[in-house]
Amino acid sequence: MNRYILFMATCLFLFSDNLFAMHISEGILPYNWAAFWFAAALPFIAFGLYRLKKISRQDMSIKPLVGLLAAMVFIISCLPVPVPVAGSCSHPCGTGLSGILIGPVLSILVSAAALLIQALFLAHGGLSTWGANVFSMGVAGSFCGYLTFKFLRGINISVAAAGFFAGLFADWATYFTTSVELASGIGQKGEFLSLLQKIVIAFIPTQLPLGIVEGAITAGMILLLQKRRPDLLAKLHVIKPLAGII
Numbered sequence: 001m002n003r004y005i006l007f008m009a010t011c012l013f014l015f016s017d018n019l020f021a022m023h024i025s026e027g028i029l030p031y032n033w034a035a036f037w038f039a040a041a042l043p044f045i046a047f048g049l050y051r052l053k054k055i056s057r058q059d060m061s062i063k064p065l066v067g068l069l070a071a072m073v074f075i076i077s078c079l080p081v082p083v084p085v086a087g088s089c090s091h092p093c094g095t096g097l098s099g100i101l102i103g104p105v106l107s108i109l110v111s112a113a114a115l116l117i118q119a120l121f122l123a124h125g126g127l128s129t130w131g132a133n134v135f136s137m138g139v140a141g142s143f144c145g146y147l148t149f150k151f152l153r154g155i156n157i158s159v160a161a162a163g164f165f166a167g168l169f170a171d172w173a174t175y176f177t178t179s180v181e182l183a184s185g186i187g188q189k190g191e192f193l194s195l196l197q198k199i200v201i202a203f204i205p206t207q208l209p210l211g212i213v214e215g216a217i218t219a220g221m222i223l224l225l226q227k228r229r230p231d232l233l234a235k236l237h238v239i240k241p242l243a244g245i246i
Contacts, residue, residue: 023077023115023118023124023125023126023129023133023136023137023178024125024126024129024132024133024136024178024181024182025125025126025129026119026123026125026126026127026128026129027126027128028126028129028182028185028186029128029129029132029181029182029185029186030185030186031128033132033181033184033185034128034129034131034132034185035131037129037131037132037134037135037181038130038131038132039131040131040135040139041108041112041130041131041132041134041135041138041139042131044105044108044134044135044138044139045108045109045112045134047105048105048106048108048109048112049109051103051105051106052066052106052109055106062102062106065101065102066102066106066109066110069094069097069098069101069102069107069110070109070110070113070114072094072097072098073093073094073095073098073110073111073114074113074114074117074118076091076092076093076094077091077092077093077094077114077115077118077137078091078118078122078124079091079092091210092171092210092213092214092217093111093137093141093170093171093174093214094214095107095110095111095137095138095141095142095145095170095174096141096142096144096145096148096149096166096167096168096169096170096171096214096215096218097145097163097166097167097217097218097221097222098110098111098142099141099142099143099144099145099146099149099166099170100145100146100149100163100166100218100222100238101236101238102236103146104139104142104143104145104146104147105142107138107141107142107145107146108134108138108139108142109138110138111134111137111138111141111142112130112134112138115130115133115134115137115138116130119133132178132181132185133178135177135181136174136175136177136178136181137174139177140173140174140176140177141170141171141173141174141177142170144166144169144170144173144174145166145167145169145170145173145218146166148162148165148166148169148170149162149163149165149166152165152166159219159222159223159226159239160219160222160223161219163215163218163219163220163221163222163223164215164216164218164219165215166215166218167211167214167215167216167217167218167219168211168212168214168215168218169211170214170218171207171210171211171214171215172207172211175200175203175207176200178203179196179199179200179203180196182195182199183195183196183199222238225238226239
């Protein structure tokens with residue numbers, strides 16, 4: 001698994017010149033808005049680091065798991081579908097799955113690490129827009145996926161259906177938040193709502209099917225883990241201990 005991740009990351013690095021810039025590209029947001037989203041994202045990142053340090057004192061296996069999920073999110077979010085008129089790209093995110101498995105706070109760290117590496121070495125996104133990208137993919141995506149899964153499981157919806165809608169809504173939440181960030185940053189006074197509508201519409205042809213695909217992937221991964229490693233899901237409080245396969 002680790003060799004496969006290394007191979008994929010190497011290929012993406014070597015051939016990145018042919019890819020479109022992903023996430024919100026460098027220079028798209030004015031610096032005042034870039035600074036605003038940095039300020040909004042940093043408390044979540046700081047709390048994530050605190051939580052990781054605290055949990056790792058009790059469970060040393062959490063750091064390798066976080067690292068593995070960061071590699072997964074890195075690879076999944078390196079599959080771009082360009083949306084030139086929006087100044088960004090559509091792509092799967094993976095933070096719905098990571099939010100389910102390790103919780104939204106640690107999932108934000110996962111996305112922050114993946115986005116930073118992409119910005120530094122692949123020119124996907126940007127350093128000035130890193131805070132905005134973390135907020136949309138990490139904060140919005142992780143919390144939406146986690147809360148959707150917990151809510152649906154709480155009303156006795158199956159693991160498969162809960163995983164599907166968690167992945168779907170996490171993906172769509174990411175892109176709605178991205179649309180808000182773009183509309184607020186590049187729109188003129190009084191243009192926010194009309195520009196937001198145009199950007200959302202621009203994302204629909206790619207993100208609507210991609211969200212469905214990501215929902216299916218999330219459900220499939222959860223079911224696979226439930227079949228092969230129910231002990232891990234129980235340990236992560238995704239399912240109840242000794243819960244049977246649905």
